[in-house]
Amino acid sequence: MSKFTFSRKSLGIPYFIFLLIFVVAPLVVLFCFAFSDKDGHFTFANFANFFTDPNTLGTLFYSLAVAVVTTIVSLLIAYPLAYILSRSRLKSKAVMLLIIIAPMWINFSLRISALKEILTVIEGNLAYYPFINAVIGMTYDFLPFMILPIYNTLVKMDLSLEEAARDLGAGNSQTFLKITLPLSTPGIISGVMMVFLPAMTNYVVLDMLYNSTYIMGSLIGSYFAAYNWHGGSMIALILLAIICLFNIIAGGSSEENNQGGALL
Amino acid sequence: MKKKITAMALAFVTCASLLPAFKVFADEPAAEEVTLRVCNWEEYIDLGDWDPDEETIDLDNGDILGVTPMVDDFEEWYFETYGIKVNVEYSTFGTNEDLYNMLTLGDVYDLICPSEYLNMKLMAEDALVPLSSDFFDESDENNYYIRGLSPYIRDIFDSKEINGEPWSKYMAGYMWGITGIVYNPNEITKEEASTWTLLSDPEYFRQITIKDNVRDSYFAAVGAVKKDLLTSEEFLNDPNYALNLEAEMNDTSPETIQAAQDWLQSVKNNAYSFETDSGKADMITGKVLANYQWSGDAVYTMDQADEDDYTLNFAVPVESSNIYFDGWVMLKSGINQDPRKQHAAESFINFLSRPDNVVRNMYYIGYTSVISGGDDDTIFQYLDWSYGAEDDEEDVTEYDLSYFFSEDPDSGEYVISAPTDQVDRQLSAQYPPRDIIDRTSIMVYFDNDKTDVINQMWINVRCFNLDTIPVLGKALIVIAITAAVIFIIRSKIRKKAHR
16 A cells, blocks of 8 residues: 655646646547548548648648748847847846737737738738738747747856857857857747747638638638548648657757746 | 623524525525526627617617616516526527537537528437427417518428428527628629629729638539529529529539639639638728628628718629528437426527517627517517618618518518618618519538538638649748758757767
8 A cells, every 4th residue: 555645746746637638638539530530430541631632732831831931030030139138238128028028918819900900001902912911920929939038048148158259269250150149049949949830820810810821720720610520630630740840850959958948 | 791602602503593494495496497508609699788878779669778688688587477497508609610510529508599501400410309389389479489480481491391391390590691792882883793703803803802611602602603594584584493593502513513613713812811700890991892791790891881981882692692591499419308498498589589679689780580570560660760761861762571571572561761772781681672582592401422522622722732832932941941950950960979
């Protein structure tokens, strides 16, 4: 008989239960649906369909394009901002950061509705530029997820390393490229992960902004609305596989240097 | 001091001994209480809280004002009328497909209000409880539904069948309507707007929205691809016009589905967007010039635009328009052969069909009730109140609605003198005239195989086809992702080498 003793490990039990019910169980269901047909028989047909249907592949490519461009644009905006913020001598750094995160506290549907009006004023007719609008909407929504990890790594970086580089005669750009940038890679990687994956699937943003851009998330939604749980589950599963692949490739480096992983 | 404590203790004991008595008293009605689980469309019932100064509807039959939510009023009315407490658990759904998914996932309701095609599916699946014969007893004063049902709707519900049983056996109507196009009359003429091909008209490139919904889109597509046939003299003058029309509009042959897909592709390349909910707002704010809409939402859109002094009209395509009915049905899984539940469910339908409640719901949501009122002319008075011309109005049209309100469609008993512009506006959307009604068609429930094919057609339309993405675009994406992967792996290898 082992008696239950309270240890620090027991504190993990609620999370474990949460994980079991809301993460593991749905995944199992997803698997079952993805590899079965309408009569419940095991099949690879859904898997084969995904890779042979030009429509699914086309949508996958389009989503990838939206996600890649969104990630690059967010990175180009976020990195300089995080850099300037972390290196500024302002006492009010925290306030500055707050200003950047503050939009996240406003309900996102409200923000997107406002964005829609602003873009309409600028462009005249949203429908002329579907791709650009998709990128703008996604960037607007996910930018803070890129800024924060990069800012965290940069602010925790040991400045003496940069000073040492300068002492040894490195110029500004050389210092940045050889010291700062490599040291902030973990932040960049976790920022990219936080932006890239939602940008591929979060179709609600696009629906609210301008519902004609169809990405992977919309496709899953369409399958479910058509009572086709099997095809939809397979798409979700393949996206999950893509996510895992990215995690495995990028995962190692952020584990070693976990400064960038923290968000909020 | 001691006395005080004793007194308090005594008081406490007395109270405690009384408690069981109270409990019995409280338990008795609770045992009688019936719980009714209702699931209806979002924003599809009066929630009360009207402004008495602005919104009182003053009819000859008395003032009508929504003070408390309709559901609360029902609970009160049911207790007063039948002496039984009913507790309504009211929930909502967004689309018929959502509701069906909810039901398959095990949600249990007693009374639901989907569109006719889902009701047909549920009927075919034997999931429904038939309405009781008491419900159709016209001698009972509280049977507002059967006493007030429009003869026109009653005829449809009795004649349309699924598996040899009429709709009316299972379904009690709630609201009905048709599909059409809301348009800006300053930019688009009525003739242009009165056809489904407007949606693919390159003249209005990126200025029209269409529904992001497979059935509505398919209907419009069939109408557009068969335009020549449907508007030909020969077809229109055929004695079996109504039957032929329904057959054509429900055509699911592979050729028609392919033609519909091609047409919808061209619409996708031409339209502003496929909207689920934003169409009304985009129309009112002037982002688009025309919008494929259900008549009830069209009324709402025009009402809202009127408040901004912005005029919008409603047109019904000449090819055909989809007439739809949202109706109450009782689910076997919920009612579970409980006669008290069934009585409460049927009474709920009756309460919603009481003329003053019909007016409240119609005023609140903008749709059209299936109830005409029977002997009670409150609903017709309300129509006259909303749409009748002022005495000094010069341009007036006699608008005949006898087909809906009277047993004899040609009687000419129910005519409203309405401002002429209303013929193209809210009035024609809420109560379409007879010539429009004659070219409406219901859209039946397609069997599972057909539904799968049409759903796949719709997904094909919405997707980006691989072949349409430029080679340069594909190459760029592949390069970008490969570059990122190489960069990450290289930096990892380097790090390892450092150690």
